[in-house]
Amino acid sequence: MxxxxxxxxxxxxxxxxxxxxxxxxxxxxxxxxxVMRIDSSENSFMDFYSDFYHQLKDPSNYSFFKxxxxxxxxxxxxxxxxxxxxxxxxxxxLKAVEVSIEAVTAIRNKRTIENKPxxxxxxxxxxSSMISNRSQYRYQIEDVPWDTMCELALDRExxxxxxALDTLLKGYKTPMLIPILLKDGEEVSRIDARLxxxxxxxxxLVVKVHRVCKKVDFRKKFKxxxxxxxxxxxxxxxxxxxxxxxLIDTVTGEIIPSLISLDRLTxxxxxxxxxxVRIPDVLCGVRLDLEQKQTLRDGKALFIENMVSKKGTLFxxxxxxxxxxxxxxxxxxxxxxxxxxxxxxxxxxxVPSHFRGIKLRKWQMDKLKAGETAxxxxxxxxxxxxxxxxxxxxxxxxxxxxxxxxxxKK
Numbered sequence: 001m002x003x004x005x006x007x008x009x010x011x012x013x014x015x016x017x018x019x020x021x022x023x024x025x026x027x028x029x030x031x032x033x034x035v036m037r038i039d040s041s042e043n044s045f046m047d048f049y050s051d052f053y054h055q056l057k058d059p060s061n062y063s064f065f066k067x068x069x070x071x072x073x074x075x076x077x078x079x080x081x082x083x084x085x086x087x088x089x090x091x092x093x094l095k096a097v098e099v100s101i102e103a104v105t106a107i108r109n110k111r112t113i114e115n116k117p118x119x120x121x122x123x124x125x126x127x128s129s130m131i132s133n134r135s136q137y138r139y140q141i142e143d144v145p146w147d148t149m150c151e152l153a154l155d156r157e158x159x160x161x162x163x164a165l166d167t168l169l170k171g172y173k174t175p176m177l178i179p180i181l182l183k184d185g186e187e188v189s190r191i192d193a194r195l196x197x198x199x200x201x202x203x204x205l206v207v208k209v210h211r212v213c214k215k216v217d218f219r220k221k222f223k224x225x226x227x228x229x230x231x232x233x234x235x236x237x238x239x240x241x242x243x244x245x246x247l248i249d250t251v252t253g254e255i256i257p258s259l260i261s262l263d264r265l266t267x268x269x270x271x272x273x274x275x276x277v278r279i280p281d282v283l284c285g286v287r288l289d290l291e292q293k294q295t296l297r298d299g300k301a302l303f304i305e306n307m308v309s310k311k312g313t314l315f316x317x318x319x320x321x322x323x324x325x326x327x328x329x330x331x332x333x334x335x336x337x338x339x340x341x342x343x344x345x346x347x348x349x350x351v352p353s354h355f356r357g358i359k360l361r362k363w364q365m366d367k368l369k370a371g372e373t374a375x376x377x378x379x380x381x382x383x384x385x386x387x388x389x390x391x392x393x394x395x396x397x398x399x400x401x402x403x404x405x406x407x408x409k410k
Contacts, residue, residue: 020057
């Protein structure tokens with residue numbers, strides 16, 4: 001749970017936006033499936049909390065409390081009532097029960113030194129600085145299988161120069177393709193690939209090589225899923241398949257509802273279990289309603305207007321959840337077009353359910369789908385004044401176009 005110092009309010013943590021802003025919601029049993037869950041073991045929680053804390057834009061604005069999942073709702077309500085009755089001096093007593101980043105970091109550093117005493121023995125002037133920053137990463141620099149990296153013609157200096165080492169230590173794929181040497185039997189070839197550090201089935205840290213494929217063979221089933229023509233078009237056009245499908249775990253045979261996306265750098269298909277799909281309450285200043293969040297959770301594209309960029313300017317964009325990045329991404333026009341598929345995709349553009357904050361009625365959406373003009377009222381300007389006008393749906397860009405007059409009547 002989180003205590004926001006600015007509003008003195010208790011919320012249940014849902015996640016973190018890409019810009020470092022915390023996502024939380026007031027106690028609500030209907031949102032229980034969106035809460036952030038952490039394994040109960042001590043080491044697992046400490047590793048998670050360190051990574052989580054250092055991703056926050058301004059962590060000093062919050063206090064965090066660990067609570068069991070089944071107790072979260074009632075505990076949040078009870079803690080809010082308790083805090084509302086406390087004076088500023090009495091609130092300091094909460095520090096005794098909140099999760100302290102200083103305590104977590106100290107325990108992790110002690111554990112690391114005990115397990116790997118050689119870390120400090122190599123001794124450099126910035127040794128203490130390196131240890132203090134360890135908690136930002138999932139893996140540590142001395143844990144990297146450098147022998148494997150050497151076989152790939154890579155070393156620490158090379159990865160740092162490419163600005164890829166930081167990403168690897170955080171557990172993500174390299175953001176770019178990296179030229180490596182790859183042995184295939186007796187032959188050695190130079191290829192481009194994305195790299196990622198992963199724990200294998202034996203508990204060892206290994207380098208996973210994501211090779212570039214010329215194209216995806218959609219004729220083959222992917223974890224039991226047979227691709228339709230629409231699936232193929234969506235993946236090649238936007239990088240996201242756009243719907244939830246049941247995949248089969250090749251080891252256990254378990255049926256897993258998942259989203260599928262395409263790694264645009266390697267043409268590799270990536271799936272993500274639905275239990276790991278997290279949709280934010282607020283996206284770039286726009287609060288999403290339940291219907292919009294469900295649209296994104298279902299893997300569908302959603303057009304959102306009047307979002308606020310980091311520079312403070314308003315912009316509008318189609319957004320969609322990406323299984324490879326495990327977050328909502330922006331799909332700006334023309335960014336992911338593939339030759340030969342544009343015309344098909346344009347004909348399949350979906351009419352948004354909302355326009356400038358107003359939920360469209362069924363008859364309005366029917367008119368827009370049919371290429372007709374629909375009247376809309378109750379719109380509100382930035383200065384708070386209401387206005388009305390006419391809408392048309394442009395299938396080529398997937399946007400509703402607004403006019404104050406109905407041109408088709410002229």
